[in-house]
Amino acid sequence: MRSKCIISMAGNNCTVLDPKDLQNKRTFTFDYCYWSHDGYIENDQGVFLPNGPHSRYIGQEHVFNELGRAALENAWNGYNATIFSYGQTGSGKSYLMTGYEGNKGLVPMICEELFQEIKHRQSKDGQFYVYFSMFEIYNEQVQDLLSKVRKPNGLRVREGRCGFYVECLKSVPCSNFKQLEALLDQGIRNRSVATTNWNTTSSRSHMVINIHFQQVFANQFMTKHSEINLVDLAGSERQRSAGAAPDRFNEARAINLSLTTLGNVISSLSDKAVGKRVQYIPYRNSILTRLLSNSLGGNSKTIMVTMISPADIYYDETMSTLRFAERAKNIQNRAVINESLTEQLLMDLKENNTGLRARIADLEKAGDVHIDEQEVLKKLIVDNERQLKDMQKSWQQKLEEARREWEQQYSSIIKEEKMMAELPYFLNVNEDPQLSGAVKHFIHHGITTIGRTAGLQQDIVLKGLGILDKHAVLTSHDHKVVLESINKARILINGVPVLTKHQLQHLDRVIIGSCSFYLYVGFPHERNDRDKIHKYNYEFFASELASIEGFGKVNVGMGEELKENLDPDLARIFHDFIAIMPMVAQANQISEELNKGVIFEPEVKNLTSTDAKGEGLEKEIIVKVINKLTNQVEIWPRDKFTDRKLLIEGIYQHFLENGTISNMVEQDPFWDSVEILHLGSAHVWLETLAYCIAYEDQVEAINYRGKEEAIIQIRLLPCSPSGNPLGEESVIVDPDDLLGKRMDFQMQISLCLGVKWIQGNSSRGVQIGFMMYGLPAMFYTPAVWNNANFEMDYTMCFMIQHVTADFLSYLKTHAVVLELWGLQEVCQEMETEFAHVALAGNDSVLLDLCYRNQWTSVPQDSEKCRSKLSEQLKMLEEEIENLKDANRSLKSENIKMQRELERLRNLPSSPGLVTNGGPMKSANDRSDQKSPFPSWDAEFAKALKTFYFSMIGVRARLIHLKEVRPLDEERILCLRYFANERNQLIEELGAELESCVGKLKNDIAKIIKRKKKLQIDAVSPP
C-alpha cells in the first residue's frame, strides 16, 4: 500500500513528522537508533545486508554486537540481563528476538556466542551450566512452551525466597548450541499448535525465553549466576486502544492486563526516577510484571528495544510507542552480582570442609587424641564431598535426559524431512509469520481423515474453531489429492466454500473450520524452485477471504497500481477491514458453537453523513451485531468488537476446558443492553436563513453505506419576533445587514417517509435529533413507533438577539444534521435536555451564548487539536489573502467610480434635463434627494435572487451527488453503472448550471446596458 515514510533518524535522534501537518515534528533521543527500512540487499543466504558503504541500514548482526554482547557481558559478570522487544503488531519484535531464517535474531545469536565463549573458558577449574526455559503469557495464563501438554488454566505463579517463579516450568539443561536451537524450534512449534488449536493469537501473547547461566569456579570457591530474560512482548496497539470504546466491560476485563500493567509499571518507575512521588509500583497487578519485576526495576541490567513502523498510517501508534520508550529510558535499575542458593550451598559445603580439615589438623597438632571426634569430623567431610558430587551428578543426569529427549526429537526432524520430500502436505499459516510453517500434516496414500477427536480416531487431529468431530476426508490416489467435506463442514479453498469433492492443486489455500489456515504443498513433481511459498501468508489468506466476501480485490492479484493509488486513510481502513474479517468469522463460529444466536457483520461506516459541513470523508470500521432470537441490532465500534472478541475467546476457552459457561447476563460478552441506534443523517443547509429566505425540502437521511434510510420533510422559516413567517419582502441581499440585529427562525419537521428501520420490523420506532449552532443539547422529536410513513408536527423556535459575524459564518457554511435514530423494544427514548439551554420569553431557544468553537468540532487529542488549529490557521490566512485581493480590486473600482463621478460633476448642469419623465437634479444636490435612476441595487438583487433560487436546486443535486455511494464499491460492474449514472447527473448539472449562470449574465448585461443607456441619455444634450 502506498504510504509515506514519516520517520527520520540522525545519530541517536529519531524524528517523527505528523502526516496531517508536516511542520509539526517531534524528536526523541535514545541510546541507540537503528534504521532498517531501506538501504539493504539480500545475499544468497537470504541475509539482509547494507547495500553500500553509505547505507544507513542496520542489520541483525550490528544490533547483536551492540545490544546482545552487552547482555552477554553482564551475564558473564554475574548480573541478570534482560532485553524486551516492544512495539505494535508486525513492527519486528519477533524479527529482533528470534529472527527469520538467515536473519537470526538476538536469542540464537546470544546463545551461540554464549556456548562459544564457554568452550573457550571451559577448564577444570570453571564449570558452566546453561538451563533453557521458554513460556508464554496469554490472557494472564502461563503456558510452558517446551511442554507439548497444555495445562488447562495455565501454570501457577508462586512467590519464593528469590521472588516470583513459575511452578513446574521445564528448565532444560543444554551443553551446546544445537540442543538449545532445537529447543527454541520446539517452543515455537508448540506455540504455533496452541494458537491454532486454542484460537489464541500470538500477537496478543508475550513470549519469555529464560536462560539460566551458572558459573562455578571450584578452586576459587567462587560462583556466579545470571538470569538472561529475552522477552518478545505482545503487540502494543491493543494497549492503546483498549478502553477507547465505552463498554461495560472496561473496568473488569483482563485484556492484556500484562501489557497495560507493564505500561503502568514503567510509568511509575519513570516518575520515581525523575523524583516524583510514587506510592507503589504495581508489579503485582499482572503475571508478566510479577515474573519480570527484577528486570523492570530491580536486580537486572535491562535493555528495552522499541520497534516502530515508518508508515504515516501508524503515526498514532508510533508516537505512543516512542513516548513509552522515553518513559522507560528514565528508569535506573540496581543490579548486583548474584549468588544463588545452590552456589551458596556448594560454597557452604566447601567452606565447611575446609573448616573441618583445619579443626582435625588443630586437634592432631595439639596431640589431642579424641579419636571419636576426629572420626566424626572425617565422616562429615566424606558426607559433604558426597553431597558435592551429588550436585555435579544431578547436572550430568539432567544433561543425559535432555540429550535423550533431544535425540528423539532429532530423529523425528529427520523423519519429517524425509516425508516432506516424498508426500504432499498441509503447511500451517499463522497470523504471526514466526509461527507459520511450524506445523505440517502429511497426506499419505489412501484415505486421510480430518477431525476433532472425541472418541473418534482421526489421522489429522485439529482442535481449532469450527472443526467438527468428523470434518473432512482426503483421498490420495494416482498422484492426486481430493478433499471432501463431511456433512457440509466448513472448508474454504482459495476463499471459496467447498461443497462437494475438490481436487487440490499445489499451493491451494485451505481454510478448515474458521481459523485453521493451511497451504497445500503438492507432490514433489508439482513443486517448483520458483514457488513463492512465503507469498501465501496470513494477509494473503485474509485478503482473499475479504475479496470473496465482497470488500475488494485490492491485495489479491490486482497489481501494484491500485495498491499504489490508495489514499493512506483508505489504506488504513482497508488494512483494518482485512484484519477484522477473520476475527468476525471466529466470533460467529463461537457464537454458533455456544448457541448464542448472535451474528456479527463487519461494515465500513462513512462519516460524511454526520459531518455538519458535509466534508468528512473519513470512514471507520464498525461491527453490526444482530441477535437472531430477539431481532435486536447493535452497532459496535471496531475497538469494542476487538475487546469483546477477547472476552468471547476467554469464555470459549473456559468452555473447552471446563465444559461450562456462565449464565450471568452481565458476564456475557455477546450481550449488551439495547440502545438507541443511529440509522442515518440528512443535511439541511442553513445558508438561506442568512438571506432571510424560507427553505422547504424533502431530504434523504443517508445511512453509513450511502443508502437512503428515510425521507424527511423539513422547513426552515425566518420569522418575526411574534413567530409569524417573514414574507418575500424581508429577503435581504447582503447578510451583513443582519449584523447586530435580532433574528428569529423556526425549524419544522412535518413528514417522515419510507423508514427502512421500521419497514424491516414493525415493532420498532424512530426519533429525529439535531444540534443547532453551539448549543450544548441535542433536540429530539417525539418518538414514533410502528409506522414507517408518518406525519409529525414538530416545530422548534430559535432566536438570536444580536447576530454576530460568527453566527453568520455558521449559517453560510454549515448544515443542520438531522439524525435519524432507531428505537427497539425495551430501549429508552431520547429527550431534549432543555435544562442545558436558555429560553427566551416566547419559548424560543436563545443562541446568543454560543461561540464558534462550540460548533466547530474540537478534537480531543491535543496533538490532533494542534494540527486542526494549524489547518484552520492556514485556511484563515488564505481567506485573509482573498479578502485583501477583493479589497484591492474594490478600492481600484472605487477610485474609478470616483473619477467617473468627478467627470460627471464637472459636466455643465442642464436644468432642462428630463429623465424617466422627471426633471434631473444637479449632482450637487443629489445627496438629499432620492435618485431618479431606477435602483440598480434592487435590480441586481432581483437577478441575484432568481439566480440564488435556481442554485438551491443545483446545490441539493450536488449534495445528493456527493452523498450517494455505489451499491457495492468493490464490484467493477456496479462501479461502471455508478460512474455512468454519475456522469449523466454531472452533465445534467453542468447544463443546469450553465443555464443559471447564462441567465444571470443576461440579466446583468441587460441591467448594465440599460444603465449605460440611461447615463448616456443623461449626459447627452436633448
Ligand SMILES: Nc1ncnc2c1ncn2[C@@H]1O[C@H](COP(=O)(O)OP(=O)(O)OP(=O)(O)O)[C@@H](O)[C@H]1O
Ligand atoms: N528489521 C527488519 N528487516 C526486515 N524485515 C523485517 C524487519 N522487522 C520485521 N520484518 C518483517 O516484518 C514482518 C513482521 O515482523 P514480526 O513478525 O517480527 O513482527 P512482530 O512485531 O513480532 O508482530 P506480532 O506482534 O504480530 O508478533 C516479518 O515478516 C518480518 O520478517
Ligand SMILES: [Mg+2]
Ligand atoms: Mg511476533
